[in-house]
Amino acid sequence: MPKPPAPDADLPLNPPPGPGPLFVAFAKAGLMGFGGAQVWVRRALVEERRWMTERDYAEVLGLGQVLPGPNVGNAAVMIGRRFAGLPGSFAATGGLYLFPLIVLMSLVLLWQEFADIPEVAAFMHGLACAAAGMVIGNGLRMTGRLKPPPELIAIGLASTAAAAWLRVPLPVIVLVLGPISIAAVVWRGRRGAGRRL
Amino acid sequence: MSPVAWDLFLFFLKLSLVAVGGANAAVPSMHQEVVELRHWMTDAAFSQGYALASAAPGPNVLFVAVIGWHVAGWQGLAASLVGFLGPTFILAWAVAMLTQRVAHDARMAALRAGLVPVAIGLILATGLVTGAAAARGTGTEVAAAVVITAASALFVWRSNLSPIWTLLAGGVVGLVVMQG
Known part of the structure; x- marks a missing residue:
């Protein structure tokens, strides 16, 4: 091919x-x-x-x-x-x-x-x-x-919404969504779906 | 250094290490200290300085230079900038050293990759918030603002041409329809 x-x-x-x-x-x-x-x-x-x-x-x-x-x-x-x-x-x-x-x-x-x-x-x-x-x-x-997988797009959009609409302070966003996002990356890596991000 | 410049230096030094999200996120704290507590600047001078720093090219953090200059001249400018940027320079340097040393560690790779969606999400939020703030004036002006913002987003997203063209076009459209 x-x-x-x-x-x-x-x-x-x-x-x-x-x-x-x-x-x-x-x-x-x-x-x-x-x-x-x-x-x-x-x-x-x-x-x-x-x-x-x-x-x-x-x-x-x-x-x-x-x-x-x-x-x-x-x-x-x-x-x-x-x-x-x-x-x-x-x-x-x-x-x-x-x-x-x-x-x-x-x-x-x-x-x-x-x-x-x-x-x-x-x-x-x-x-x-x-x-x-x-x-x-x-x-x-x-x-x-x-080209991020869907779960990371969702986390990105959640960050956008938290900062732009809910006016959540930045350190809070980073401390809450950061670990969730890192966990999602690890999960995706374990599933071996290929894409790293 | 004049006593006021020294005070500025110490204030920005303390603010620097809690300013997650950069200068924009720290603006409310600056307003509280510089305008409300110390009466170094009037509310109007503060707002105008912020508008100028946002409109001018370059990082918005340079607003601290405008504050420093207003309060204590060129000495104040230098004191504010060094106070605000010095600690973050050292911290970023140290973090870069650490992350490069363990660059191939799987946990570090997950940390770095995991922060990317949050960072991009926050970039989008910055664009939406500043876009909403710029959508003001008469009905025509608000409509024009929304169209310019949307068209500019589309241009930068889909084309490989320099964003300078969309900025110039936005300015020209503003010149034609936004003289309220």
């Missing part, structure tokens, strides 16, 4: 980057990162530069999510360390924050001049809606590429 064409996610990875390329990749992701730098970091590392698989990235982000602090900031530290040690962590973190900080402080200093222009407010309003949609689309895209 002919082998089916390899899906996008199975192409070979590129060699691990040093601190310089890490800084550039995270700087670009930070600067473009309207409405959530995570979307852009994922795009840069998984789809554009092919330094990590979708699953690798999702796992690092999952760890970054349960640790205190910004999930993408924690991911930058861990990804930087994996590829280039402490210099890698500093390069990724510096790249992620430096340029957005400059842009943000310029906005803060200039804002009084712009605040009353209705065109600016309308443009930013539309952009905010698109950014929210981008974050949703990114979550769907990751799910589609990871």
